[in-house]
Amino acid sequence: MKLTLKVWRQKNASAKGQYETYQVEASEHMSFLEMMDVLNERLINEKKEPVAYEHDCREGICGACSMVINGQPHGPMTGTTTCQLHMRNFKDGDTIHIDPFRAKGFPVIKDLVVDRAAFDRILQAGGFISVNTGAAVDGNVIPIAKESASKSMDAAACIGCGACVAACPNASAMLFVSAKVSHLALLPQGRVEAKRRALNMVRQMDAEGFGNCSNVTACEAECPKNISVVNIARLNREFLSASLKAEE
Numbered sequence: 001m002k003l004t005l006k007v008w009r010q011k012n013a014s015a016k017g018q019y020e021t022y023q024v025e026a027s028e029h030m031s032f033l034e035m036m037d038v039l040n041e042r043l044i045n046e047k048k049e050p051v052a053y054e055h056d057c058r059e060g061i062c063g064a065c066s067m068v069i070n071g072q073p074h075g076p077m078t079g080t081t082t083c084q085l086h087m088r089n090f091k092d093g094d095t096i097h098i099d100p101f102r103a104k105g106f107p108v109i110k111d112l113v114v115d116r117a118a119f120d121r122i123l124q125a126g127g128f129i130s131v132n133t134g135a136a137v138d139g140n141v142i143p144i145a146k147e148s149a150s151k152s153m154d155a156a157a158c159i160g161c162g163a164c165v166a167a168c169p170n171a172s173a174m175l176f177v178s179a180k181v182s183h184l185a186l187l188p189q190g191r192v193e194a195k196r197r198a199l200n201m202v203r204q205m206d207a208e209g210f211g212n213c214s215n216v217t218a219c220e221a222e223c224p225k226n227i228s229v230v231n232i233a234r235l236n237r238e239f240l241s242a243s244l245k246a247e248e
Helices: 032-045 117-126 138-139 144-157 163-167 174-185 194-207 217-221 230-247
Strands: 003-009 018-023 095-099 106-111
Touching: 003 032, 018 032, 117 174, 117 194, 144 174, 163 174, 163 217, 174 194, 174 217, 174 230, 194 230
Parallel strands: 003 095
Antiparallel strands: 003 018
8 A cells, every 4th residue: 555644844842843745655564663674764764863752562552652743642443552553443544643742741852752741740740559569469458349340340341542732722741640549549458648649740741831621621532542531520620639638
């Protein structure tokens, strides 16, 4: 299949970027990243600068493969990362626009690569527990209701890719932060620092320049792990409760 790629090229955060157009031939059995590999191999052979983009596991685990494809983070398939997207989802002759995740909190490093260290700083602000859970056998010492455990595991599935930020018109990181707060807040081990965690992570999120949630729910629609916006409601409750307690 023959495709036209319009790829965003940008030397660094301070440089002015632009789209460059490439023609590429790809098999429908290739993943999207394999198709990008074909493009880069050709550019290298032509002594041209290859397109910079992130990837690691190529198994939908790490979340590094962050691209906006035809206006959608990770592409047109729901519950799918870019590396899991296959070219059979496109048609011969298609034009594909490829952009980086755009947000104030995600400055461009080069081309399609953005700096998502803001997420690490948010986690460092409060995403931890001090309870010593012991070895694996000790995991059954504290009984946890099945419903709470299931909701916690669902929230913990967040891979921190940033698709929620890229999809949100406000560049909000609320879905990411709420997932990280929820998966600990739902477990008794995570309740010890619950109030401090909610306050510190939200304050750090604001300091990083991410926008506020306005209930568009585009974040849930584009999340490759189908994280629910119900977690945002839980984060709001945790933050409000912690704020009231802090004022006492």
